[in-house]
Amino acid sequence: MDLTELTIKQAHEGLVQKKFSCKDLTLAYLENIKKLDGKINAYLTVTEYLALSQAEKVDEKIGRGEEIKMLEGIPCAIKDAIMVEGEKCTAASKILENYIAPYDATVIKKLKDLGVVILGKTNTDEFTMGSSTENSAFKITKNPHDLTRVAGGSSGGSAAAVSANMACFTLGSDTGGSIRQPASLCGVVGLCPTYGAVSRYGLIAHASSLDQIGPFAKTVEDAQIVLEAIAGRDEKDSTSKDYEFKKFDASLKGIKIGVPKEYFAKGIDPEVEKVIRSAIEKAKKAGAEIVEMSLPSSEYALACYYVIDPSEISANLARFDGIKYGLSEPSEKLLDVYLKSRGKGFGAEVKRRIMIGTYCLSSGYYDAYYKKAQEARELIRQDFEKAFKKVDLLFCPVSPFPAFKIGEKADNPLAMYLADIYTIPMKLAGLPGLSLPAGKIGSLPVGLQIIGNHFEENKILSVAQELEKVL
Amino acid sequence: MITKEEVEHIAKLARLELTEKEIEKMQKDLSAILDYVNLLKKAPRAKEEHSNILKNVGMLDLDMMRKDEAVSQKREVVQKIIQASPDKKDDFIKVKSIL
Numbered sequence: 001m002d003l004t005e006l007t008i009k010q011a012h013e014g015l016v017q018k019k020f021s022c023k024d025l026t027l028a029y030l031e032n033i034k035k036l037d038g039k040i041n042a043y044l045t046v047t048e049y050l051a052l053s054q055a056e057k058v059d060e061k062i063g064r065g066e067e068i069k070m071l072e073g074i075p076c077a078i079k080d081a082i083m084v085e086g087e088k089c090t091a092a093s094k095i096l097e098n099y100i101a102p103y104d105a106t107v108i109k110k111l112k113d114l115g116v117v118i119l120g121k122t123n124t125d126e127f128t129m130g131s132s133t134e135n136s137a138f139k140i141t142k143n144p145h146d147l148t149r150v151a152g153g154s155s156g157g158s159a160a161a162v163s164a165n166m167a168c169f170t171l172g173s174d175t176g177g178s179i180r181q182p183a184s185l186c187g188v189v190g191l192c193p194t195y196g197a198v199s200r201y202g203l204i205a206h207a208s209s210l211d212q213i214g215p216f217a218k219t220v221e222d223a224q225i226v227l228e229a230i231a232g233r234d235e236k237d238s239t240s241k242d243y244e245f246k247k248f249d250a251s252l253k254g255i256k257i258g259v260p261k262e263y264f265a266k267g268i269d270p271e272v273e274k275v276i277r278s279a280i281e282k283a284k285k286a287g288a289e290i291v292e293m294s295l296p297s298s299e300y301a302l303a304c305y306y307v308i309d310p311s312e313i314s315a316n317l318a319r320f321d322g323i324k325y326g327l328s329e330p331s332e333k334l335l336d337v338y339l340k341s342r343g344k345g346f347g348a349e350v351k352r353r354i355m356i357g358t359y360c361l362s363s364g365y366y367d368a369y370y371k372k373a374q375e376a377r378e379l380i381r382q383d384f385e386k387a388f389k390k391v392d393l394l395f396c397p398v399s400p401f402p403a404f405k406i407g408e409k410a411d412n413p414l415a416m417y418l419a420d421i422y423t424i425p426m427k428l429a430g431l432p433g434l435s436l437p438a439g440k441i442g443s444l445p446v447g448l449q450i451i452g453n454h455f456e457e458n459k460i461l462s463v464a465q466e467l468e469k470v471l
Numbered sequence: 472m473i474t475k476e477e478v479e480h481i482a483k484l485a486r487l488e489l490t491e492k493e494i495e496k497m498q499k500d501l502s503a504i505l506d507y508v509n510l511l512k513k514a515p516r517a518k519e520e521h522s523n524i525l526k527n528v529g530m531l532d533l534d535m536m537r538k539d540e541a542v543s544q545k546r547e548v549v550q551k552i553i554q555a556s557p558d559k560k561d562d563f564i565k566v567k568s569i570l
Contacts, residue, residue, distance in 0.1 A: 321486070325556055337567060352497065356501060359481050374524050377524065413503070
């Protein structure tokens with residue numbers, strides 16, 4: 001039996017029935033990382049010592065005959081933008097290359113309290129800005145299904161780690177598509193919860209009106225287990241909401257699924273469309289009512305995002321000043337410390353977004369860009385509000401194309417931005433979305449995106465679990 | 472096309488030192504991105520006030536605001552935070568003189 005192929009629930013049962021120890025399970029994953037990660041580059045740091053000491057505690061507990069919780073002893077990995085106390089947290093940036101996290105993020109505190117085993121920190125685009133992990137200052141994560149292609153991004157390391165059985169589940173973060181898109185490209189389940197469902201305390205900020213933490217897992221059920229563990233109000237994140245996940249038994253039979261035509265427009269790979277249409281057809285056969293609809297303001301979503309996101313970045317990343325933490329270039333004058341530390345520490349994409357944001361917020365341009373983008377954001381939100389009065393869920397592709405070749409879009413920022421064209425609109429409206437593996441083009445996975453209304457992850461997960469069996 | 476001077480001005484506001492090569496690439500990239508973003512001009516005006524828009528996306532929930540006050544942290548966390556700064560003395564983070 002290959003222990004690394006087990007789901008959370010199967011691994012839990014194995015531990016309870018003493019078929020294997022937590023140390024066996026942890027070592028099996030560490031072995032896989034040693035064997036595979038030289039080629040895949042999913043990890044930035046492997047926390048072997050932490051993992052084995054956590055595993056030992058779980059084994060002692062099992063040895064004493066105590067009951068263990070569902071996530072207890074389950075080996076996971078964490079995107080390197082989320083802080084794990086005492087471990088490096090780089091956000092894949094040179095400016096934080098040697099930064100040691102002084103405390104645990106709230107999601108980590110919750111997972112540690114439940115007894116998980118943390119295998120390491122996973123690769124991301126620098127400060128989670130990108131769609132391929134090619135913007136990481138340290139390495140490019142390869143797609144486990146085809147090593148010449150990207151794993152997607154920004155949470156590419158977290159997606160690839162689950163896909164290649166180098167972690168049982170992982171955490172990532174999604175600002176414009178950074179969980180759903182790599183999940184789609186790597187063929188795993190990825191869930192971006194509703195804005196406010198999960199605390200971001202201890203997640204290195206990218207764009208605060210959008211950032212959200214969520215799980216990658218092998219199955220929908222596993223994603224649900226992790227969501228339940230990390231969701232809820234946290235006094236340290238004022239945008240987090242009092243949200244308790246409640247199981248909901250939705251069935252495809254009788255459910256109304258909206259299919260927005262704007263998500264099958266020009267630019268979509270016909271093979272991707274075929275996979276998604278066939279998934280929709282299967283939902284229909286299982287009894288779902290399919291409603292063709294329009295979300296006309298989606299057209300403005302990408303432009304809206306590339307004003308709001310960089311604007312928030314330009315403010316959030318002002319904290320990297322060469323004084324408080326991270327890389328510091330010595331200089332006589334304070335201003336030069338700022339200029340040189342940031343000039344040397346940030347990579348090309350981060351600089352580009354800081355520049356766009358600073359431009360959009362600068363004197364004379366605010367109304368034309370930032371304010372206009374906020375208005376467009378409201379139109380997009382209203383589109384979805386209207387849609388959810390008519391339907392329960394929306395089905396569309398996650399990405400217009402499957403995993404692309406490494407280097408293919410690296411020098412063309414706009415081409416890279418288009419990778420998130422189907423994941424950004426719902427994010428601007430703060431809605432939850434899940435990527436469900438729906439089929440393949442050759443060896444390359446394609447994900448179906450299931451969007452729900454605010455805090456209706458339960459509906460998404462319930463329908464996804466049913467669909468998972470027939471896809 | 473955004474001029475070299477504009478890029479230099481924005482870079483200064485953003486506290487970023489850019490090389491000549493970076494400035495040149497930035498002119499090209501920023502121009503292309505801003506051209507694309509100009510699509511927003513076509514968007515109809517939203518009827519809502521700006522503050523309502525922020526409220527609608529959950530960014531301005533006044534009930535969620537906390538008091539702006541200093542809260543004591545555990546000694547060990549304070550030490551770790553100071554430890555993480557590049558230049559420090561005793562319990563302080565050292566900063567260059569400003570005036």
